[in-house]
Amino acid sequence: MKPKQLILPLTIYNQIVEDCSNHLPYESCGLVTGLNHRVNKFWPLENELKSSKRYFVSKQSLEAVMNEITQTGEQVLAIYHTHPVTAPVPSYLDLKNHPDPFVYMMIISFKLETPLCKLYSVENNRYMECDIIFTT
Numbered sequence: 001m002k003p004k005q006l007i008l009p010l011t012i013y014n015q016i017v018e019d020c021s022n023h024l025p026y027e028s029c030g031l032v033t034g035l036n037h038r039v040n041k042f043w044p045l046e047n048e049l050k051s052s053k054r055y056f057v058s059k060q061s062l063e064a065v066m067n068e069i070t071q072t073g074e075q076v077l078a079i080y081h082t083h084p085v086t087a088p089v090p091s092y093l094d095l096k097n098h099p100d101p102f103v104y105m106m107i108i109s110f111k112l113e114t115p116l117c118k119l120y121s122v123e124n125n126r127y128m129e130c131d132i133i134f135t136t
């Protein structure tokens with residue numbers, strides 16, 4: 001089963017946006033985890049490319065974070081990254097590199113003054129927009 005929505009508390013979303021904006025002009029990336037499609041925590045990862053167009057996380061640092069997540073008992077619900085100057089639409093490389101159709105892709109765009117966040121399910125290099133339900 002692949003639910004087409006994600007519940008995201010605004011406090012966590014605001015923390016993600018703040019953390020990502022601190023890394024501008026570079027792209028940021030990370031994971032959000034939780035249970036039952038509800039986000040409970042986010043895990044920033046270091047964009048080792050320090051690029052405004054791409055991001056990369058080494059296998060080692062990803063594994064370290066994954067080990068911590070496993071200990072929390074939560075699931076990885078989405079992988080997020082930012083688009084510092086472009087719209088929140090998956091690029092060709094975003095689609096190609098997305099590792100798991102059961103994990104959402106979340107893109108936060110800083111193109112406009114107010115950041116814009118979009119959620120997608122990705123499978124076989126195709127994407128479909130999904131809903132984010134912001135809660136307080």
Ligand SMILES: [Zn+2]
Nearest residue numbers: 081090091094
């Ligand atoms: Zn991207």
